[in-house]
Amino acid sequence: MYVYALLRADAEPIVLPPGWQAPLVVIKVGALAAIAEPGLTADGLPTAEAPLIQAVLHHDRVVCEIFEQTTVLPLRFGCCFVSEASLRQYLQTQAALHLQQLDALTGLAEYTIKLKPITPPVNEPELPSTIGGRQYFLAKKQRYQTLQQQQAQQQGERQALLSAIGQTFPYVLPDTEAEAVHTVHILASRTPSDWQAIWQTWQDQCPHWQLSYEGPLPPYHFAPGGRRDLGMRIEQ
Known part of the structure; x- marks a missing residue:
């Protein structure tokens, strides 16, 4: 059965x-x-x-x-x-x-929030061929530093968002990172009246991330046994 x-x-x-x-x-x-x-x-x-x-x-x-x-x-x-x-x-x-x-x-439901980093533009123009020597390496260094700053800002936004989620909702389960996509599961009202306002605030605070969510869903991650194990077989 x-x-x-x-x-x-x-x-x-x-x-x-x-x-x-x-x-x-x-x-x-x-x-x-x-x-x-x-x-x-x-x-x-x-x-x-x-x-x-x-x-x-x-x-x-x-x-x-x-x-x-x-x-x-x-x-x-x-x-x-x-x-x-x-x-x-x-x-x-x-x-x-x-x-x-x-x-x-x-009265509660699960919402799955996904954060996908927005890749910095890669179509920057090539450095002029006339630049050489020290100027060339300084320009390359500047580009590298800019990328590092963008990545640091990106991670700062992520940490701030995770903190905000934890302060807003008491039941939060961060999932493992897979292919640079961060997943967070929260337990909240099935009909949160202020959800759209909260969601818009999070999006505004994370310009370097693409945010998406699914829900309301059954409480898969908060029910007995926790996360769905798609290969599980139990005979009792």
Whole structure:
């Protein structure tokens, strides 16, 4: 039995999206419930790259559609239980913890902020061929110093932005840097009234960075297990 997410059992009637192979069901035990797909196991998930990507996208789509209707704890891709009985036992034994987490996440959503450095212009005119000797090396040195100053200013803007994010939102998770793109995950109101004003201020303060964000999203990085692990397989 494949499980997509946990939610409160007393949530409003949920409109269930299609499953990967079979219709989804809501398994309720006391005050806690799970969105599950009977018959789907870890061995039944694709292993080839293209079908695996489609399965991951389907998992996220299900979680997002449920999240649009109520508060959820999204589970990692590949989370399976060997039977409905084992899932029910888990819901019973872990109810207090997960209900507390659901209460803490009520009304909140995850926003993913990405910072990509704006590359300094590279189309500067070549140094005149008539410049030689000491003048040439002084001109090259000046260009190098200018680039260093731009990079220092760029890093200063980044640090100031990360500080501002931390002061504005109490729940912040900086991600690892990948290919010079810095990613930050924050937990904030699903409908922040002043978000656009805050976002415009950040953009104005970071002229050397290209800023973008996704959200509101399910709290992937703030739910049990933390970050999405796209290759994870769990049998319980």
